[in-house]
Amino acid sequence: MSLTSLRKLPAILVIDDEVRSQEALRRTLEEDFDVFCASGADEGLAILEREQLSSGIRIVLCDQRMPGTTGVQFLTEVRSRWPDIVRIILSGYTDAEDIISGVNEAGIWQYLLKPWQPEQLLLTLQRAAEVWRLQQENQRLSLDLRTAEPVLKRHVVSKQEKAKSSFGLSAVIRAPGSPINAVCDMVQRVAPYDLSVMVTGESGTGKEMVARAIHYESRRGNKAFITENCGALPDTLLESELFGYKRGAFTGAVDDRVGLFQQADGGTLFLDEIGETSPAFQVKLLRVLQEGEFRPLGSNRPVTVDVRVIAATNRDLEDDVRTGRFREDLYYRLATISLHVPPLRERTMDLPLLARRLLDSSCAALGKSVDGFSKEAMACIAAYRWPGNVRELQNEILRMVALATTPVLGADLLSPRVLRTPVGETPAADFAWADGLTGGLKERMEQLEMHVLKEAMIRLRWNKSKAARELGLSRVGLRAKLVRYGLEQAE
DSSP states (O other), X not given: OOHHHXXXXXXXXXXXXXXXXXXXXXXXXXXXXXXXXXXXXXXXXXXXXXXXXXXXXXXXXXXXXXXXXEHHHHHHHHHHHOTTSEEEEEESOOOHHHHHHHHHHSOOSEEEEXXXXXXXXXXXXXXXXHHHHHHHHHHHHHHHHHHHHHHHHHHHHHHHHHHHHHHSGGGSOOOTTOTHHHHHHXXXXXXXXXXXXXXXXXXXXXXXXXXXXXXXXXXXXXXXXXXXXXXXXXXXXXXXXXXXXXXXXXXXXXXXXXXXXXXXXXXXXXXXXXXXXXHXXXXXXXXHHHHSEEOOBTOSSOEEXXXXXXXEESSOHHHHHHHTSSOHHHHXXXXXXXXXXXXXXXXXXXXXXXXXXXXXXXXXXXXXXXXXXXXXXXXXXXXXXXXXXXXXXXXXXXXXXXXXXXSEXXXXXXXXXXXXXOTTSSOGGGGGGGGGOOSSHHHXXXXXXXXXXXHHHHHTTTOHHHHXXXXXXXXXXXXXXXXXXXXXXXX
């Protein structure tokens, strides 16, 4: 049995009053179609009425000149009763009136002339079958869209709410008394108003997180939030990225490109590292902010946009304004509201919450399951300054999860720089643990010695030989001290 016989062939009705013509058409089409033949209009209608529910005739190929009626008249009736059927006229005459009336009255898809070529006829009818299939698919999709509109609307609203919960103020991790609480309060107050905001802070503190919170707490929250790192591109590329360009504007511009300002229309554009831009580019940006319009490269027509701009920098822009490196008028245009994100070393009360959240995301990213941190690991995390802020903390926890072989992350998985900051680089605030020392000088010195021993053993993965060499002790002397301070069992 051939594959052709296994699949359902599209059905076609051939109407021709000449039997020999019918047979020729059947032989040509029967490998690709389920062919029904009729000698006149009445017989053709009977076949359609009988077969339409079972075979589902998709195409009618009808001769124009037949006794009692014309092909156009017959196909006009077919159109009124079965409008989905693809209708084709096959005629040996080229009467212009027949062609016009066929198109207007019967909705003829093709008007073919005799004598026909088998290959060309077969190709035309295969295209007609594809037209029928596309019509059905279009109707089905239109129906699906009509019935699915309420569902799609609910899905969109649900995703918007999820985005707001993921990026709005509720997503900012903070403890009571955290200095970032004041930033969040200011975000909540200014977000509803279309004012430009300048977010400052050290690298890795979460300036983009604050910008997203402003966007999702504003009336623009259901529109686009577009980001661009201004320090990563030279002026020419940055200009084309933000403003777009027309084809042929420069070598390599083979297509039109919509700029980020247009993509953010109705929403928010976040310009990170704005302090790295040149004075020449600052002039162009200032005009967009003042006029609300710009011209793509190579275009003579201005484009008007409605965009809220939030800028961020880790530089002291006020100092750059004084030195002339940053335009004063642009600074005040961008910094209608200024927000400063505190560094992580000022948010020690947030560290346990941040570490737990970053641990969950790290486990999900790496596909590993970890229960949490040991007390020693958490103590080391709390004591470190984190010059790279939240980004450095995230990378450190990713490293710990990747190296972990037990459910609890121990301090031995931390980087050496976190375990012990070099002397001279740690301010007095980093010795907060020393506030817990009690007793006289001897007792306090013993407590200090125990802390140094414990830190060294953790950092050196409890390798006694290495610890003894580093601390200037014999292996026996080190072991005696570990037993004395109750650290021997920690191996």
